[in-house]
Amino acid sequence: MGPNVDQGLANSLYAVMLDIWQAYDDTLPTLQAAGIKICLLSNAGVPIREVLDRDGVTPFVDAVVLSYEVGCVKPDPRIFTAALAAIACDPDETLMVGDSGRDHTGGVELALRTLIMPRTWGPMHGLAAVTELVLPN
Numbered sequence: 001m002g003p004n005v006d007q008g009l010a011n012s013l014y015a016v017m018l019d020i021w022q023a024y025d026d027t028l029p030t031l032q033a034a035g036i037k038i039c040l041l042s043n044a045g046v047p048i049r050e051v052l053d054r055d056g057v058t059p060f061v062d063a064v065v066l067s068y069e070v071g072c073v074k075p076d077p078r079i080f081t082a083a084l085a086a087i088a089c090d091p092d093e094t095l096m097v098g099d100s101g102r103d104h105t106g107g108v109e110l111a112l113r114t115l116i117m118p119r120t121w122g123p124m125h126g127l128a129a130v131t132e133l134v135l136p137n
Helices: 007-020 027-034 049-054 077-086 128-134
Strands: 039-042 063-066 095-098 113-116
Touching: 027 128, 039 077, 063 077, 095 128
Parallel strands: 039 063, 095 113
Antiparallel strands: none
8 A cells, every 4th residue: 555545444455345346237148149268357356256257257158267377467479478368369369358448458469459448337348349349150
């Protein structure tokens, strides 16, 4: 914690942070329809596996790569390499889907195709567009 952050406030925020995170309503239908290898890659500095389990996401992902576990953060290409290794895929057969043009383009130097879908604040994120891109018609 920085010197200007009240430790009690920080502890209170961390205590409820995972309670307010939730998957978009179109997450599970998109993951279920995908039928492809999926790695969830996150810079979250908290144990989001609890959220993935609670929201029913875990059964639909093949791997979870968290920055604090691998020791580097997006956009560092090493974290994208770790994600690719976790699902045993090459960059040329992979699509990175993210919500930050700053963080999620770190795989570009690996020739990792990247789709940026800026964050939305409603219950849907438009994730069906992803399956339309990667699945044959």
